[in-house]
Structures are given as C-alpha cells and as structure tokens.
Amino acid sequence: MRLTAENLSARRGEDLIFKDISFTLGAGESLVLTGRNGSGKSTLLRTVAGLLRPETGRVAWTSDGAEAGMRAAEACHYLGHRNAMKAELSVSENLAFWKDCFGDFSGGRGISVGEAAESVGLGGITHLPFGYLSAGQQRRMAFAKLLVAWRPVWILDEPTAALDVNAESVFTTLIENHLAAGGILLAATHQPLGLQNAQELKMTGFAGVMENVW
Numbered sequence: 001m002r003l004t005a006e007n008l009s010a011r012r013g014e015d016l017i018f019k020d021i022s023f024t025l026g027a028g029e030s031l032v033l034t035g036r037n038g039s040g041k042s043t044l045l046r047t048v049a050g051l052l053r054p055e056t057g058r059v060a061w062t063s064d065g066a067e068a069g070m071r072a073a074e075a076c077h078y079l080g081h082r083n084a085m086k087a088e089l090s091v092s093e094n095l096a097f098w099k100d101c102f103g104d105f106s107g108g109r110g111i112s113v114g115e116a117a118e119s120v121g122l123g124g125i126t127h128l129p130f131g132y133l134s135a136g137q138q139r140r141m142a143f144a145k146l147l148v149a150w151r152p153v154w155i156l157d158e159p160t161a162a163l164d165v166n167a168e169s170v171f172t173t174l175i176e177n178h179l180a181a182g183g184i185l186l187a188a189t190h191q192p193l194g195l196q197n198a199q200e201l202k203m204t205g206f207a208g209v210m211e212n213v214w
C-alpha cells in the first residue's frame, strides 16, 4: 500500500502557502514535517487528509484491496491541534462514538475503548467527562482515538503538545507499533518524536515572496 502526494500546492485565502510538494510513503514509513510557525505544515497535513482542496496536484492511495476511486482521506486518521472530543460526554462515550463513526478500514482492527485508554496510560478515568481531564490527559485520550479504529495512515499535527515526558515516550512507542504493523505516519512537530528512520521535510513557506517569482 502507498500514500502518494503529487505536485501539491495549496492556497489559504489569497496566499500560496507551498507548491510542488511530492512524496510517497509505503507501509512502515514515516515523514515528519518541520519548519517555523506559519511555514505551512498544518496546511499540508490538512490537504493530505482531504480537509483542504489542493490548488494543484493530488493525493492518491493505492493498495491491493483498495476499491477503485477510493479517496486517500478514507485511509487516514487526522489528529489536529484540537482534540475533537465533546467536553460534556465521558471519555468512554467519546471514544465509543469515534469507534462506531470510523469503523475499521480494511487490513486491520481497532482495539476496544478500554484497551485504548490503557494504552495511553489512563485506564482508570474513562468514566469522567472529557472536559474534566487536564490538557495532557485530553491529548492522550485524543491519541487513543487512533487506536479504536484501524486506519493505515496517521496524520498528526503537533501530537505531543501539552504532554509530559512520559506521554511523549508512550506516543513514540504507539507510533512505532503502528509503523511495525504496516502503518504510515505523516506528522508535523516542533519537538523530535524520537522515531527511527523517519524522513524529514523542512517546510519553508512563501511569506514575503512575490507571486511572480515562485
């Protein structure tokens, strides 16, 4: 299986944010986006996840079992800056919602809500409203969302923001397990994720560059 980005360019408002970005990621491979604030990391992640339409280029997903015309976005989990959980629902209810909503993509199976909470080190508090959790606990539970339904591609935007050192290493282990199971990772981060063999794409952005000199 393969995730391919071909000659991607994206615009926000009137501004071109990046152009002609291409990469291919196969099973077990990872690409980490780095670069200063505003250089376009989140924009690229959102474009690959199918949340923004590219100005040019395309994102393609190919695998033996893939149906013709399947959108790459269907193979992706996207964890953005926000956690996408309802503050007034319990942690279990939130995770159960996402498990049902996503279902499993072909080729793998998600784990139970309880197991997922245990995997991020928070098994004892799934009965609490999500809004009661600390910022770091909320981020851990948002990460557990990736585990309850199988998606081969994980797209993570600053996954370790607000995390303590222990949680960072838990996330690194979970990502390495995902890659070892044949998954793919695309992540933006200012803090090293500590992954072996990750490729790096340094985003530069176009701030201050006139459109006629792109």
Ligand SMILES: Nc1ncnc2c1ncn2[C@@H]1O[C@H](COP(=O)(O)OP(=O)(O)OP(=O)(O)O)[C@@H](O)[C@H]1O
Pocket: 012, 013, 014, 015, 017, 035, 036, 037, 038, 039, 040, 041, 042, 043, 044, 188, 203
């Ligand atoms: N809706 C929008 N309209 C116009 N410009 C936008 C819009 N959204 C984002 N931008 C601009 O796009 C550029 C890229 O933003 P993006 O969020 O992709 O950067 P980033 O590299 O992820 O930054 P950070 O490291 O701060 O998270 C920024 O200059 C931002 O101001």
